[in-house]
Amino acid sequence: MSAARRLKANLLAILFPLFPGPSHPAKLMFPAFLLLSAWGLASVRAAITVYGANGVTTPSAFLPRATTYTSGIPSFTGLAAYNPVILAPPPLPSPLPPTQFTLAVPNNAQLVQGLSIPQMGTFYGFSIEMSVAIQLIGINSTYLNVPFLNLMSIIAERAGAVHIRVGGNTQETAVMVNSLADGKMIEKDKEDASNPTSTPVLTFTAELIYMLSNISSLVNTKWYLGIPFNDTTNFRFEIAESAEAILGNNLLGFQVGNEPDLYADHGHRPANYTQFDYFGEFALLTEAVSADAQFPVRNNLIAPSIQGLWSPECSRRRTLPERQLRHRLPYPKQSPHDPNAMFPTYLTHDSGKSIVAPYLNSTNIAQTVGKPFLMFETNTASCGGFPGISDAFGSALWALDYGLQMAYSNFTGALLHAGGQNVSYNPFTAPPTNQTAFHQWTIGPIFYAAVVVAEALGNTNTSRVMDLNANSANPYTPAYSIYENGNLARMVLINFMTDASGANTYTATLSAGGSQFGEANAVPAQVKVKYLASPSVSEKNNITWANQTLGGQFQADGRWQGNETVYTINCDQTANTCQVEVPAPGAALVFFSDAALQESTPQSTQTFATTAVTKVINTATVDPSVLATSNGENGSMRGTLSGTSQGSSGAQRAAGIAPSLAGLASVLAGLVVLCGNNVRFIPTFRGYVLPWNMTEFVAELFMKRYDWTVL
Incomplete structure (x- = not known):
């Protein structure tokens, strides 16, 4: 047997136990025999592209290598x-x-004509689509997202509390069950999506409500939920009954119907469905609530929550002042449009004023009956917003002006909507599920606006606003x-x-x-x-x-x-x-x-530490400062590699290699994932900063046979 064959046989015996089989939960399926067969091939130097500097890498699918401006319609195929x-x-x-x-201005408020009603510091809250609660809030009542807790703490410690709605289109058909397979809290049935907006049908358990309650136990958070309204012959009150029992005083109310003025367009009601039909269905629901002994609070229903096809006055003519008078303001713009043409329209005081103007009469009606008037879901534009506007600093200035204009116009609150990763306007976004090990959250500019509004209004709940x-x-x-x-x-x-x-x-x-x-x-x-x-x-x-920031993309x-x-x-x-x-x-x-x-301004903001982590199998840590500055061994391979860019002159040069067991062990120790202050390498990504001694080995053994990225 040749020396090479003996080396392969010995390595096979050593390596085979180190790699998990196909059933291993980490799913790192590297058959040792394939890995070793790559070892024996005449080595061809694969090109390794280094992104960033000093060990800081940027996944090229998301971040540009240089700041550039576009004058055309933005084109991007990623999330x-x-x-x-x-x-x-x-x-x-x-x-x-x-x-x-x-x-x-006068110093005494009594000398000011046209002041708003007293406003609460909680004026700006958040609306979270029910289907993304797992990504943003937590996996269940035990595993809560630390960044979410920290962000809500920022608002609560300035405003006194934070108001959050969990619902949206997905609440309308949601079904609460006793349990789901594998202990899941929420399950999506995308195959049965009946909405033109591709809204999935949700099944969920009471674990969702317990999760919200546990958030409230850590940060002063109050919740709005929604009662499913797709079947008015058999109302599903399970979510309301559980929320009343579990959330208690942390429950603000229940939305009855999400955008009923769009029911006909979305095929959920007959084509001739009007606000009068909605009021009839609402009456049926109130009768059912009155007959339900598990509804201890019966004056916390939120209606009508319309998109804008029905006029506010028409919706109020037969509305429900004895219960709640609340309203959802439509988004200011409907996408798609050319963002370059739309951008200037956001950067003006007239934008907020024109959005609010149609609702001034409605806010007056709300005051006469002593009810709050909410803009229940809003953001820069419908259908996910405008790329380059909704996710740019201009949206923060717009949301600041818009929020204060609503407060001045006697809205009593507004909820900034957060959806999934396919929208541009999120106030905060968790990283894609397969990148949570090495990427952090992304904070949208409008979250900063929510912070400024909270500080501007304070927490005495006596603030009155004047334009x-x-x-x-x-x-x-x-x-x-x-x-x-x-x-x-x-x-x-x-x-x-x-x-x-x-x-x-x-x-x-x-x-x-x-x-x-x-x-x-x-x-x-x-x-x-x-x-x-x-x-x-x-x-x-x-x-x-x-002078403080929450970080750039994937950095929060x-x-x-x-x-x-x-x-x-x-x-x-x-x-x-x-x-x-x-x-x-x-x-x-x-x-x-x-x-x-x-x-x-709080003297300090309560923050939350990570107490549990996932994806800990087959990981080791390397000090990033050492990794970033290491040249490795004596640099003898530089002449062979010649460069680090794809297509460089020396990248395809053939040479034989005979790596040692010590070199192999160093690479195995380096197969870890970037997280916090530690560096780890994982499969299925493409980026590439390594000491040269590791680069040679990984390029030869892994990158040619498996789709690895080393971050």
């Missing part, structure tokens, strides 16, 4: 939530708005004043323009009280300012709030990164003025007292 295409920022408006203007029609009502420089406990507490100043030169950074001269209002001067000796900032309205990753664990920066601006109390600059683009939150700042 929309990770679309790397960046639009060119819209040009500056013509004429340009003035960059110097004054905002003079200042700033800068002679210029649509590119809106501003709001916020009164708390009867006095001026904060201002929000927004700049929708993008100008890296700084020429369109504006300076607002703020004045509070004074003789013109019959008050004493009320400008403090200094104000504190936080900035929502980014280089461009098109930016997707480099977004900060008070729900915790702030960086140190918070709060600017102190000295004021002229003699002149009763204070000058605050707002960059283009950006927004400033101005605090008129230390108390207003302290109330909105």
Whole structure:
């Protein structure tokens, strides 16, 4: 037997126990004989492409190698939530708005005409499609997603709580059962999807409700749920009965019918179905609720929740003031459209005002009957949003202005919708299931807007909002004043323009009280300012709030990164003025007292640690700093490899190899997955940063026979 054959035989005996068979849960199915047959072949140097620098890799399917702008319709074939295409920022408006203007307001809220009703800090909450609860909230009541807990903690510690709706189209046909195979909490039946939007039919267990309850035990979270409304002859109240018993005071209410004005279009009701038919069905449900002893609370039904085909007044004419008067506002735009053409329409104060205008009469009706009026599900656009808009910094400025405009117009809350990974507008997105071991979450720009609104309104639940029609009502420089406990507490100043030169950074001269209002001067000796900032309205990753970020794509664990920066601006109390600059683009939150700042800014945010992990089979760890800077051995193979790019001149050079057992052991120890501060290698990916001694071995033994990526 030749030396090579003896080496193969010895290695076979050593390696075979190390590789799991086909039934192994890790599913790393590498037959040792195939692996060893690759060893014996005349080696041909495979090209290895190195992405990134210093060990930082970027999967080429998602992130561009350089920042580029597109002037055409963005084209991307991957998951929309990770679309790397960046639009060119819209040009500056013509004429340009003035960059110097004054905002003079009374200090006493009683002197302000047109203030909103008192608003709660929980104004901005979230709407989570029921079918993606597992991806975003947790696998079950025991395994909760740590990034989700951290993100909700950010909002709750500023607003006092966070309101979340779990439902949507998938709630309409959902069926609650006692148990599912393999202990699942939710099961999707995509084969029986009856909705033109490809909404799956869900089966779920009470474990879903227990999971929500456990979230509430860790973070002050309140929940909206929905009663299935597809069969009005046999209402399925199991979800409501279980939620009442399990969630208790953490249950806010039940939605009755999701977008009933679209039932006919989606084939769920006859073509002549109208709001009057809906009211009749709602009456049937209320009768059934009244007869159900397991419904201890009977005034928490949410209706009508319409998309927009039925007018608000028509929907109210026979509505239900004795129960709840709530409404779902339609999305501002219907996609698909050319995002480049649509982008400028979001970067103006007129956008939020025009969306809210049709509902001003409805908010007045809600006040007369003492009921809340919710925008129950919204975002930048329907059908998943616009790539390059919904996932760019401009959407954060838009959502900030839109949210405060709704608060000023006497909506009592708004829920920003989160769907799956095939949409652009998510406030937060978990990584694809097969990438959770080495990728973290992605935070959408509108989540930052929710944070700013929470801080702007505070947690006293006494905040009243005023649209200042700033800068002679210029649509590119809106501003709001916020009164708390009867006095001026904060201002929000927004700049929708993008100008890296700084020429369109504006300076607002703020004045509070004074003789013109019959008050004493009320400008403090200094104000504190936080900035929502980014280089461009098109930016997707480099977004900060008070100099802190939640991370770029696949980089977020729900915790702030960086140190918070709060600017102190000295004021002229003699002149009763204070000058605050707002960059283009950006927004400033101005605090008129230390108390207003302290109330909105927690000294520390509770975060949650990982206490359980999955995918721990066949892993080892390597210090990434060592891996990133290692050249390996003596570099003798560099001349053979010549380069690391595909097609490089030396990449196809043939040579024989005789790796040692020690080299083999080092590679086996390196077959691990990148996670947190440790590096691990796993199969089925393509990226490639290794010390050269490992690169040679992995290229020869694995990459030619198996689809490996080493991160």
